[in-house]
Amino acid sequence: MKLAVNGIGIVSTLGTVDSIAELLQQSQISVASLASSAKVSLNFPSEMNIPGGLVRRMSHFAKMAVLSAGYALVDSELDCRAKRVGIIEGSVYGPITSGLKAFDELIDFGDDKISPTTFSGSVFNAAATYLSLAFGIQGPILTQTAGADTLYNSLTMASLWLESGMVDYVILGVGDEFADYFSDITATNGSNSKSLPTSEGWTTLIVSRADAEKTAYGQLEFDYSEQFVAQTENQINSFWNEDFGGEWNSLRGAYPAGVAFDVALLLLARKLQRFPRQSADGSEYSVSDLNGEALSCCNHAESGKAFFYYRCSAR
Amino acid sequence: MSTECYITGVGCISKAGRNVSEMMSCLYGGHRSPEVPQRMIYKLPKHYPVFEISGVDAAIDNISLHFAEIATAEALKQSGIDERLLQQKKVGFVLGSSSGCFFNKEEYYGQHRQADAISAEYFADVLFKGNIAHHLAEKYAAHGMCLTISNACASGTDAIGLGSQLIKSGECDIVIAGGCDELARMVYLGFISLMNTSEYPCKPFSATRSGLNLGEGAGICVLESAASLEQRHGRERVLGTIAGYATCCDSYHVTAPEPDGRGLRTALASAMQQAGLTPSEIAFVNAHGTGTTENDKVEGKVLADVFGSDVVVSATKAYTGHTLGAAGALEAIISLQCLLNGQIPAVPDYDDFDPECRVTLACSNRRIEGQYACSTSLAFGGINSVLVIGKTK
Numbered sequence: 050m051k052l053a054v055n056g057i058g059i060v061s062t063l064g065t066v067d068s069i070a071e072l073l074q075q076s077q078i079s080v081a082s083l084a085s086s087a088k089v090s091l092n093f094p095s096e097m098n099i100p101g102g103l104v105r106r107m108s109h110f111a112k113m114a115v116l117s118a119g120y121a122l123v124d125s126e127l128d129c130r131a132k133r134v135g136i137i138e139g140s141v142y143g144p145i146t147s148g149l150k151a152f153d154e155l156i157d158f159g160d161d162k163i164s165p166t167t168f169s170g171s172v173f174n175a176a177a178t179y180l181s182l183a184f185g186i187q188g189p190i191l192t193q194t195a196g197a198d199t200l201y202n203s204l205t206m207a208s209l210w211l212e213s214g215m216v217d218y219v220i221l222g223v224g225d226e227f228a229d230y231f232s233d234i235t236a237t238n239g240s241n242s243k244s245l246p247t248s249e250g251w252t253t254l255i256v257s258r259a260d261a262e263k264t265a266y267g268q269l270e271f272d273y274s275e276q277f278v279a280q281t282e283n284q285i286n287s288f289w290n291e292d293f294g295g296e297w298n299s300l301r302g303a304y305p306a307g308v309a310f311d312v313a314l315l316l317l318a319r320k321l322q323r324f325p326r327q328s329a330d331g332s333e334y335s336v337s338d339l340n341g342e343a344l345s346c347c348n349h350a351e352s353g354k355a356f357f358y359y360r361c362s363a364r
Numbered sequence: 365m366s367t368e369c370y371i372t373g374v375g376c377i378s379k380a381g382r383n384v385s386e387m388m389s390c391l392y393g394g395h396r397s398p399e400v401p402q403r404m405i406y407k408l409p410k411h412y413p414v415f416e417i418s419g420v421d422a423a424i425d426n427i428s429l430h431f432a433e434i435a436t437a438e439a440l441k442q443s444g445i446d447e448r449l450l451q452q453k454k455v456g457f458v459l460g461s462s463s464g465c466f467f468n469k470e471e472y473y474g475q476h477r478q479a480d481a482i483s484a485e486y487f488a489d490v491l492f493k494g495n496i497a498h499h500l501a502e503k504y505a506a507h508g509m510c511l512t513i514s515n516a517c518a519s520g521t522d523a524i525g526l527g528s529q530l531i532k533s534g535e536c537d538i539v540i541a542g543g544c545d546e547l548a549r550m551v552y553l554g555f556i557s558l559m560n561t562s563e564y565p566c567k568p569f570s571a572t573r574s575g576l577n578l579g580e581g582a583g584i585c586v587l588e589s590a591a592s593l594e595q596r597h598g599r600e601r602v603l604g605t606i607a608g609y610a611t612c613c614d615s616y617h618v619t620a621p622e623p624d625g626r627g628l629r630t631a632l633a634s635a636m637q638q639a640g641l642t643p644s645e646i647a648f649v650n651a652h653g654t655g656t657t658e659n660d661k662v663e664g665k666v667l668a669d670v671f672g673s674d675v676v677v678s679a680t681k682a683y684t685g686h687t688l689g690a691a692g693a694l695e696a697i698i699s700l701q702c703l704l705n706g707q708i709p710a711v712p713d714y715d716d717f718d719p720e721c722r723v724t725l726a727c728s729n730r731r732i733e734g735q736y737a738c739s740t741s742l743a744f745g746g747i748n749s750v751l752v753i754g755k756t757k
Contacts, residue, residue, distance in 0.1 A: 106618070136613070143463075143466060143514070145466075148463075148466050148467070149473065151550060151554065152470050152473045152474075152550065155470065155549065155550065155553065156470075156473075156474060156477065159407065160406045160407050160408055160549070160553050161407075161408055161409070161553070161556075163550075163553050163554055163557045164557065165554075165557040165558045165559075168550075168554035168555075168557055168558065169554075169558070169618060169619060169744070171463075171466075171467075171550075171554075172462070172463070172516055172744055172745075173462070173463055173466075173514035173516070174514055174515055174516050174743075174744065174745050174747070175618070175745070177745065178613075178618055178744070178745030178746065179618075181613045181614075181615045181745070181746065182615055182616075182617075182618070185615050186613060186615055187612055187613050187614070187615045187626075187627065187630070188612055188613065189610075189611045189612055189613070190515070190611065190612070190613040190745070190747055191513065191515060191522065191526070191611075192513070192514045192515055193511055193512060193513050193514065194495060194512050194514060195495060195497065195498070195510055195511055195512060196495045196498060198498075198509075198510060198511075202509060202510075202511050205509065205535065206511075206526065206529075209529045209530070209533050209535070210529075212533065213529065213532075213533070215610075230476075275507075351495065351498050351510065352498065352501070352502070352507065352510075354507060355507070
């Protein structure tokens, strides 16, 4: 399947698309020089025109999703109120901080003390809800979770919606939040497990049918195979577990939905013709020019029996 | 997307029955019995009745999945599809769950807080990965798309609707679609905090309605393409079709429905357009009908405007409770069974319908004629989802 990508919004410890684009202009990126914080900072630019009262009611999880979508909408110049727009939001872990806070309230304060705000913030589709409210989107709205398949499934459903004519554009967001409890687990259990996140982030793509006349970031083709396809020069492994080669985990931090960031970075790298390659010891990335090549990445399916491939090209 | 999406098997479990036949007997018999929760332990000054499935072993690790497995086994048996066939075809699993099964992990979390010996990997996997579709696919060793929908109370409807899109687009030959949810302390106490839970048996569309009763269960439909049916010579298995599906958002408020029901009107119009039907061709509507003040008022008004105030409406949460992620799937199955039986169930024990809701429910079981029904779901976040279900001719 193929989609046209019209805009990208990124919320990450590396910053937004603009700051990542600046990073790609360097010849080398030292991992030690990158932000070490697990959490992203979130500031809503006034030009997004999102009411302050609405922002205050959002959880950190919802804020990441909405801010990332806001950046993507600005980037794409899409007028949500003039077009038929759908929302697909995916997350591997969901709003865990709000969910755990709700558990904490029950355990610490008693069964009749759970706050309705905390409870409603812990509902999985809260992020998509706030996104629809922030930008006045009245189209179809979907929140889904599918482990390592989350990005692939989101793209598939977006493609079905677009091909069937349900919508003209899809705001497709995928991300995960870091919870302090991950640090607590590591401290409590003395674990240095690579299966726990070290970071968080949210990536949003504005996608339309592959045959769209205009596309700012070219086309994104995605497919799956039950066999691992040997790595080419311009393909990265985007596996969540570093043991299998999460090649950009050191750039963005590791979190299960990080493959969405990697795909966005590929789209940006192809547009800018600048590609970061990890050094053998993992301490830095050297950024080199491209010659118009297509870029791709691969990640492992949740079942452990298949691989997803994402290929970014001009057409 | 032009091909049909057929329903070849259905299965369910809820307080109203442990299979489809039991559930429909319960509904047509007018039996309902919301009770004080038994499995959950809590401290509150008063009780709020729930439709809890009795005899469930509280030690089961994932009760939602357990319910989904029961319903799937029934649905697959009716469809005549065995496990070997599931492994040969492109099979999708699309399951709705209001929280991705997160809310049933309070006990694990409590243990973690006490620094109990839970491994980091186990904690992260069990607590946060609520991927019920994958769990179910693994059981059948099937490979294909696995999608867990968390669209709050519309999850079950959306799972079936999106499953039908996967069939119609040719992405899948067979989709196991539906929803499941269990009663968990967090959900029970959270809904009480939102003050939309009733101390009494719920009364959808009644003038004296005072809120919803939570429930639990699962509903599963086996959806299949024409090509798949042809290949396995299974035409006689067809029970009905998913003729139309639409969903759209109010963009109005986090929890309250848009007062004029704009989103629901749009979803109804789109779903019927997709099915190629006019309102007069809809035999009845199985309403979301939670028994909460605002939901029923908005929904009733829209249904009366779209279908006319003499539209036949059923509101079966009065028998199953509000089963959240399972609700839309259970109600899709009930709608199909009502079409096949030519009869919708009466509302139980009350007839004080709210004139503001503008729809009247049947006070006794009512005969219906026609090929198609609509099932509606309105959810947290302003989601409005509609299925148009057809029966075999």
